[in-house]
Amino acid sequence: MITYAGKSKDSNTKDSYSETRQRRSSGEAGIQDGRLNAGLLSRQQALADDSVQSRQLLKWQNMADGHNGATLQRYTLGTGTTRNVTLTGANGNRTFEECTYNYVDYKNGDAKQAGSSTSSPASWADWVTNKKGGRNASQLHIVNRRWGGLGGQNDKNIVPGSPAENSHHLHEAEKKFDQIAFNNGSNAVQDAKYECWAAPKYGTAVNVSGGNIDVGDPSLNVTITTGTGAQNFNVTDGSDGLTIKDGS
Numbered sequence: 502m503i504t505y506a507g508k509s510k511d512s513n514t515k516d517s518y519s520e521t522r523q524r525r526s527s528g529e530a531g532i533q534d535g536r537l538n539a540g541l542l543s544r545q546q547a548l549a550d551d552s553v554q555s556r557q558l559l560k561w562q563n564m565a566d567g568h569n570g571a572t573l574q575r576y577t578l579g580t581g582t583t584r585n586v587t588l589t590g591a592n593g594n595r596t597f598e599e600c601t602y603n604y605v606d607y608k609n610g611d612a613k614q615a616g617s618s619t620s621s622p623a624s625w626a627d628w629v630t631n632k633k634g635g636r637n638a639s640q641l642h643i644v645n646r647r648w649g650g651l652g653g654q655n656d657k658n659i660v661p662g663s664p665a666e667n668s669h670h671l672h673e674a675e676k677k678f679d680q681i682a683f684n685n686g687s688n689a690v691q692d693a694k695y696e697c698w699a700a701p702k703y704g705t706a707v708n709v710s711g712g713n714i715d716v717g718d719p720s721l722n723v724t725i726t727t728g729t730g731a732q733n734f735n736v737t738d739g740s741d742g743l744t745i746k747d748g749s
Contacts, residue, residue: 575608576689578649581657584705588628590747591710597624599660603643604696605650607682607689616646617653624654627748629661632715633741639667641719643697645675660699665739666718674723674734681725681732694726702742709747717742 582602588595607613619640623629629638638661644650651658662670674697679685682693700720707714721736 576611576614576649577606578614578644578651579604579606581643583657586625586701586703586705586707588625588745588748589706589708589710590628590749592747593749595625595628595748597628598654598657599701600643600658600699601660601701602696602698603650603658604694605644605648606694607648607692609689609691611689613647613683613687613689614649616642616644616648616650617656618646619652619659620654623661625661628709628745630744630746631663631741632744633663635744638662638743639664641667641670641699641721643699644695645671645678647675648678648695660701660719661743662718662721663739663741663743665741666721666736669737669739670721670723673736674721674725677723677732677734678725681727692728694724696724696726698722703745707745709745713744713746715742715744 580603581600583598583600585596585598619642623637623640626637630636631638640652640659641662642650642652643658643660646652678693678695682689682691682695684690698721700722702717702719703714718739720738723734723736725732725734
């Protein structure tokens with residue numbers, strides 16, 4: 502009779518089955534542990550993300566509400582509506598750009614912005630002068646530089662006018678906005694918008710080869726709008742006006 506050393510077939514089968522079950526059990530436990538760990542990490546990450554997002558949202562809300570001295574800047578300065586004017590003389594011509602409309606819009610709490618001074622000489626120098634005194638016409642800011650208005654020749658915010666017109670604009674409209682929008686302070690006390698229209702009293706093509714032409718100051722009309730409505734201000738023209746002459 503032949504005998505076989507080692508385990509019987511049944512024994513091998515049982516051991517193999519047992520080993521397979523152990524591997525499966527171990528693998529399933531590993532998968533379950535992995536799933537548990539992944540779920541835990543996911544929940545922890547979600548909590549962390551939620552905490553970061555909550556802090557960020559709170560920060561933004563505080564900025565919008567002006568908490569902790571932080572103010573969200575929202576003021577808007579218009580780019581300006583302009584037209585080109587060409588003056589023709591006996592021996593040459595001059596073309597310049599002038600502003601016919603611009604605006605500035607402040608929201609409650611906005612800090613007052615600084616603009617810029619005019620640049621010299623004026624783009625219409627020697628062609629458009631004050632009738633009184635004969636000096637070059639003033640470069641009037643449509644939006645005052647105290648509120649961010651720009652004064653450069655290419656900044657679309659300047660129109661020719663007399664010193665008297667400039668003074669009337671200041672006292673009859675601009676100081677009104679300082680009071681209404683800022684209460685004469687450095688921050689807006691309410692939402693307020695300043696709009697100014699300028700209507701020059703000459704066309705876009707003026708021929709002065711035959712002699713000087715006297716014209717009045719541009720008409721300035723201002724509207725200040727707040728949450729309670731709009732107020733209109735018609736600025737008084739300067740008494741003397743302007744002279745357009747051959748500057749060639």
